[in-house]
Amino acid sequence: MTHRRGWLVVVAAYAAAEPEEACTPAVLPVLDLAPFAGGDDDAQRTVARALDAACRDHGFVALRNVGVDRALLAAAWNASEALFALPEAAKARLEPWAAATNRGYSPPGRERLNARRKTREPKEAFNVKGAGNQYDEAPAQFGAVADELWRVLVVEAANRYAVAAALALDLPRDFFSKTLQQLDLCTLRFLHYPALPPSEEGEVLRAGEHTDFGFATFLFIKGGAAGLQMKSVEGGEVRADEAGGWRDVVVPADDDVVAVVNTGALLARWTNDRWRATAHRVVAGSAGAPERYAIAAFIDPDADAAVAAHPSFGASRYPPTTGLAFLRMKLDEANA
Numbered sequence: 001m002t003h004r005r006g007w008l009v010v011v012a013a014y015a016a017a018e019p020e021e022a023c024t025p026a027v028l029p030v031l032d033l034a035p036f037a038g039g040d041d042d043a044q045r046t047v048a049r050a051l052d053a054a055c056r057d058h059g060f061v062a063l064r065n066v067g068v069d070r071a072l073l074a075a076a077w078n079a080s081e082a083l084f085a086l087p088e089a090a091k092a093r094l095e096p097w098a099a100a101t102n103r104g105y106s107p108p109g110r111e112r113l114n115a116r117r118k119t120r121e122p123k124e125a126f127n128v129k130g131a132g133n134q135y136d137e138a139p140a141q142f143g144a145v146a147d148e149l150w151r152v153l154v155v156e157a158a159n160r161y162a163v164a165a166a167l168a169l170d171l172p173r174d175f176f177s178k179t180l181q182q183l184d185l186c187t188l189r190f191l192h193y194p195a196l197p198p199s200e201e202g203e204v205l206r207a208g209e210h211t212d213f214g215f216a217t218f219l220f221i222k223g224g225a226a227g228l229q230m231k232s233v234e235g236g237e238v239r240a241d242e243a244g245g246w247r248d249v250v251v252p253a254d255d256d257v258v259a260v261v262n263t264g265a266l267l268a269r270w271t272n273d274r275w276r277a278t279a280h281r282v283v284a285g286s287a288g289a290p291e292r293y294a295i296a297a298f299i300d301p302d303a304d305a306a307v308a309a310h311p312s313f314g315a316s317r318y319p320p321t322t323g324l325a326f327l328r329m330k331l332d333e334a335n336a
């Protein structure tokens with residue numbers, strides 16, 4: 001909490017979102033992934049039915065028992081704080097983020113998740129992949145914690161969720177998990193949103209309006225910090241309607257190992273929009289905001305995985321694509 005040097009300088013350059021509006025909070029349905037780590041068929045079917053309802057109604061769920069325990073999550077927040085507290089000169093020695101790898105450090109002011117916004121976002125991030133991570137310049141414990149989170153979330157939880165989703169959608173059990181074998185496009189992302197002072201121009205966008213790109217995202221928010229907002233699921237992918245209809249996402253406060261899981265755009269394509277990718281963003285109110293940490297595991301289908309609507313969902317609304325073609329297009333938009 002001592003790293004607020006320079007925040008006045010930072011905020012002046014970033015966009016005001018729309019004027020503040022009263023919003024009804026979105027309380028996420030809470031589901032339990034435990035039956036997919038060895039439960040019986042009935043328990044799995046019960047969760048799958050609830051998952052289908054939640055994904056059709058919201059596109060966001062709160063998920064218990066994804067495999068991250070309190071000790072691992074605490075270690076992850078410590079590692080993340082230590083990384084983002086490095087002096088700028090040390091951050092400059094981290095592997096720089098590059099589109100070709102989607103790995104490494106991305107400094108404040110580089111991204112805009114909504115390509116139609118003129119201004120960029122004050123967040124910084126460090127992306128980890130399944131191989132090739134360069135931890136030499138990161139704090140001592142960072143690499144071990146990041147690799148363990150990768151194993152738990154990307155290797156294990158994602159595959160369990162893939163089976164739950166297939167069951168929920170009446171698809172063959174391995175329909176999604178067979179596209180999560182290489183895990184070459186998945187990304188574990190440590191996010192830091194620097195503190196913001198009061199703003200005379202209203203709300204400040206900390207992460208622009210977007211839908212996630214891939215299969216699904218597992219998100220942890222340190223201390224359940226405010227800021228994440230979502231639209232209604234009917235909106236689908238963000239088009240020209242950034243204003244209006246935003247709701248604060250409420251994560252159950254009693255249990256900070258709950259993951260927020262949301263549907264990505266490729267899963268929407270596979271299901272021909274039975275499940276949609278819900279637009280979301282991160283904002284800070286005009287009164288300013290403390291710094292905020294989050295960790296996102298973006299679960300993306302393998303580079304060579306073909307993505308086309310399953311025939312059981314009717315005539316496809318989308319042209320077929322592949323994991324790689326779609327992710328490249330989305331990353332190019334966010335970094336252009």
Ligand SMILES: O=C(O)CCC(=O)C(=O)O
Nearest residue numbers: 191207221228282294296
């Ligand atoms: O920090 C958050 O709460 C959400 C971040 C997010 O939506 C993203 O990085 O895709």
Ligand SMILES: [Fe+2]
Nearest residue numbers: 210211212280
């Ligand atoms: Fe997102």
